[in-house]
Amino acid sequence: MSRKCLLMVAAVLSVHPALAQDQALPLPTATAPQRGAQTNESLFEAALRSYEQGIAQGGGTNPQSRRLLEEAREGFVELTRRGIRNGRLYFNIANTHMQLGELGEAILNYRIALHLARGEPAIRHNLDAARKLCRMTFTRPTVSAVRDTIFVWHDHTSPAARLRVAMGAYGCFWLTLLVGLRTGRRPAVIWLCGLMGLVALASGGSVVYEQIDAAQSREGVTMHMEVTLRKGNGQYYDPALVQPLPEGVEFRVLASREDVSGAVWLQIELPDGKEGWLPADAVRLIGFDPPSG
Numbered sequence: 001m002s003r004k005c006l007l008m009v010a011a012v013l014s015v016h017p018a019l020a021q022d023q024a025l026p027l028p029t030a031t032a033p034q035r036g037a038q039t040n041e042s043l044f045e046a047a048l049r050s051y052e053q054g055i056a057q058g059g060g061t062n063p064q065s066r067r068l069l070e071e072a073r074e075g076f077v078e079l080t081r082r083g084i085r086n087g088r089l090y091f092n093i094a095n096t097h098m099q100l101g102e103l104g105e106a107i108l109n110y111r112i113a114l115h116l117a118r119g120e121p122a123i124r125h126n127l128d129a130a131r132k133l134c135r136m137t138f139t140r141p142t143v144s145a146v147r148d149t150i151f152v153w154h155d156h157t158s159p160a161a162r163l164r165v166a167m168g169a170y171g172c173f174w175l176t177l178l179v180g181l182r183t184g185r186r187p188a189v190i191w192l193c194g195l196m197g198l199v200a201l202a203s204g205g206s207v208v209y210e211q212i213d214a215a216q217s218r219e220g221v222t223m224h225m226e227v228t229l230r231k232g233n234g235q236y237y238d239p240a241l242v243q244p245l246p247e248g249v250e251f252r253v254l255a256s257r258e259d260v261s262g263a264v265w266l267q268i269e270l271p272d273g274k275e276g277w278l279p280a281d282a283v284r285l286i287g288f289d290p291p292s293g
Helices: 032-037 040-056 063-081 087-099 103-116 121-131 142-150 159-183 186-216
Strands: 219-222 250-258 264-269 275-279 283-285
Touching: 040 063, 040 087, 063 087, 087 103, 087 121, 103 121, 103 219, 103 283, 159 186
Parallel strands: none
Antiparallel strands: 219 250, 219 283, 250 264, 264 275
């Protein structure tokens, strides 16, 4: 596997041995203009080298390793500003955030990576590990839990793979029907045609559902260490929960509204179904816009 493949190392629980200070190769910090002059390939290679050296020198536990990891993060993010979108790039961004202790950004970028490379086990593994670090857990409603169990194949396969299955099953449906009409084996034909039709409908419908859901649904992640979920769109409303939400909490956006000062608030739904309002500047929505700065 080439170095350009996904960093399959579990960055959340990285155990790379650290190099001694005199063994580490110094890597000069690239400025923004220097990064702008690099090709996409050389920028990715430089960011990857910074990431690997940051891991080797402590994985964010000292100023030198943090500097290298921040350099790697900026290099990867610069590629997204150039319009590059693929699962391995966002996976690398998420791994870097994870090493820097930026849980919210890590979960957000793992979610984007999983959307672009659904079914990739390394991404799901690191996302699950990052979620376990969130200081608040939620019990999903029974309906959601049942849905996740029944449609587990939907969440672990890519739309392209499901579309190929649907097209293959559709072709088999007509081929089986044609063979059955020629041989006269009607019971077997009915059973096989029904099975192929069901597979085609389920796989194709799954792709359509995902496209509609992606267009209509907005989700996000909390970015602050603590943010209070309120009963209305403003700081002057009472808290909706006893304790504030920690960094890394995922939610679904229901609506948005400004408060009396013009600040934007989002009405959100938590994984357990509870609802409330959060200031928009305390969260990031899952999407392809790179962070400012």
